[in-house]
Amino acid sequence: MRSILEEAILETRSTPLENRPRLPRIPLSKRNRAVVRALNPMLVTYLEASRDLCETDSILFGAAVAVFRIIGAKLPMTGGATPQSSAIPAWRKRIEDRIAKARALIGRLTSFRSGNNRPRIVRTVRMAFAGTNISLSQPDITQKLTERIDDLKQKIAAWGKRMRRFSEGLRRFNQNRLFQSDQKKLYKSLERPKVCGAGPGQDQADIIAFWRSLW
Structure with missing residues (x-):
């Protein structure tokens, strides 16, 4: 269980934030509660050594991923968006x-x-x-x-x-x-895109002559 936790935390630290999968809720069964209670004491060492909030976030997210792997739940695909999140509400x-x-x-x-x-x-x-x-x-x-x-x-x-x-x-x-x-x-x-057709304008005399020719 500890090796799974360490592996999940290391993977989370090396994964950009936008590429993390969106974790769904898991059933609150007795087995799942037991897994969470068993992992909680193991997190103390990692949290005490955490240097900033980003690292703490990686530790907690890695622990959640470890829970999914231990209970055998299927993780959503990575890439920042799951089929549920990318679909139209x-x-x-x-x-x-x-x-x-x-x-x-x-x-x-x-x-x-x-x-x-x-x-x-x-x-x-x-x-x-x-x-x-x-x-x-x-x-x-x-x-x-x-x-x-x-x-x-x-x-x-x-x-x-x-x-x-x-x-x-x-x-x-x-x-x-x-x-x-x-x-x-x-x-x-x-960055704002460049305006299409931007360049030197026409001569003012040509413009005046053009409009005068219309009338």
């Missing part, structure tokens, strides 16, 4: 589905407002106003359609804003991790 997929359905409904409502009375369009419009007292034959149906379309557009904007907040937070999280592991690489990624 379930809530984001739900929002994307809502946005797609809302856009499709806006298209049907707009088509009906423009005079398209096909059975499929009419059926969709009736479903959109289901549970309300709005009838498709009432005089102000055009106004009701416009209000419904505006409401859907506002919902799409709110959902899109939430997804942008998530993307921005994820971008900052990845930048923070990259800063801890490779600052030079981070600074290179932050």
Whole structure:
């Protein structure tokens, strides 16, 4: 058990932070608890000799990896992202589905407002106003359609804003991790790309002559 712990700690120290696997939770069975209790006293020597917080982090992460190996649990693949972490979150997929359905409904409502009375369009419009007292034959149906379309557009904007907040937070999280592991690489990624077509401009006299020729 001690040899497994030492090997795991050495591997963790030599592995960049972004390449560490994301460890899932293990079942809290009696056997797993016993393994953790057996490893805890062994960590005292390593923690007392730790020089900084980064080394302490490597020791604790290595101990977690050792627990996985001892109990025979399967470790996720390395590379900084597991299939679960790289996949689209379930809530984001739900929002994307809502946005797609809302856009499709806006298209049907707009088509009906423009005079398209096909059975499929009419059926969709009736479903959109289901549970309300709005009838498709009432005089102000055009106004009701416009209000419904505006409401859907506002919902799409709110959902899109939430997804942008998530993307921005994820971008900052990845930048923070990259800063801890490779600052030079981070600074290179932050460099602004060169503007395409940059170079000496045209002569001012030619520009004036060109625009005068248009009039």
